[in-house]
Amino acid sequence: MSARDILDSIEPHFTKGGKLEKYYGLYEMVDTFIYTPAEVTRGTTHVRDGNDLKRTMTFVVIATFFCILMAMYNSGYQANLAMEAMGMDEANSWRSIPMSLFGYSSMNPVSNMMHGALFFLPIYLVTLAVGGVWEVLFATVRGHEVNEGFLVSSMLYTLILPPDMPLWQVALGISFGIVIGKEVFGGTGKNFLNPALTGRAFLFFAYPAAISGDAVWVGVDGYTMATPLGIAAQGGLDAVHAAGYGWFQSFMGFMPGSIGETSTLAILLGAVFLLYTKIGSYRIMAGVFGGMVATSLLFNVIGSDTNPMFAFPFYWHLTVGGFAFGMVYMATDPVSGAMTNTGRWIYGALIGVMVVLVRVVNPAFPEGMMLSILFANMFAPVIDYFVVQANIRRRMKRHV
Secondary structure, three states: OOHHHHHHHHHHHHOOOOOOHHHHHHHHHHHHHHOOOOOOOOOOOOOOOOOOHHHHHHHHHHHOHHHHHHHHHHHHHHHHHHHHHHOOOOOOOOOHHHHOOOOOOOOOHHHHHHHHHHHHHHHHHHHHHHHHHHHHHHHHHHOOOOOOHHHHHHHHHHHOOOOOOOHHHHHHHHHHHHHOOOHHHOOOOOOOOOHHHHHHHHHHHHOOHHHHOHHHHOOOOOOOOOOHHHHHHHHHHHHHHHOOOOHHHHHHOOOOOOOOOOOHHHHHHHHHHHHHOOOOOHHHHHHHHHHHHHHHHHHHHHOOOOOHHHHOOHHHHHHOOOHHHHHHHHOOOOOOOOOOHHHHHHHHHHHHHHHHHHHHHOOOOOOOHHHHHHHHHHHHHHHHHHHHHHHHHHHHHHOO
């Protein structure tokens, strides 16, 4: 029996008047994610764009495809490298059962991919299950349909977590992100903060040891390894090179870090797709990148004898930490970001400036991208307001 046959057999129970009418939106989401909907608009219409919410969210999920592949491969690769260095295996872990078929070799692509999948999939499935329960619960209480917005939030949330994140903390984080970051404001389209980043921010402040310590970036118990950005915060670019990291390696993503944030190449491939489909705003991406370049060059010129991050070049800021991922997938959130064209340039530049300020000036927190985007989220409505008011004043002067 095909997927189409299964959906056709259960459809009468979900349609209006059926036994499971309140879950109609969930059924429709699954159905139209796989197949083209048969419903068409009838009558006199004015079509501005063929993209609706369903297609927009689906395109964002598709854009993360290369990040997902790299997330699984690099997570397994880093874990296998650590196990080879320590001369150990996962005898006390449930992963040792399926991995007994592939072995633990960093030179084996299949072993790397399968080992990484055993870190990625549990986190994603827990995120999908717990977050889905909250989505259905609020949709049932409010009497509206479940939409595809959560598919994007669940995938992005998974990709910005460390591979060794405890699953119960994963559940808490996505619960906070969905309930406090989105649903309390009315659901999709009404939230002013990015739900995925809100959930990660909760985990960062509630359980900092599980999301900011050196041991969490490689999924092997007892193995500690700092990220290149963490190394740079202590000793600058020289320390990064001394640790064996080159720029091309950081661009490709073969380094410790959050599951899906390490490969700038994979992220840029997703950016090309988002720009081609006009889902992601090039103004925001360019604003973030321009703000980062300008601020990092300014710090390079100023210099410092005590802070090595002043000399950190902009092309390294691009490839380490979560800068590229945040620039492409988080900052361009159409709900929590700026809406006006001019406002998008300002909004993006604000993020780029803030992330370098946090990375360079604040010694306690070398990342900065998450907090910079959430900070800009709060100012996005204000930015749009002043842009609109400026446009009104300019047009009024034309008729004076």
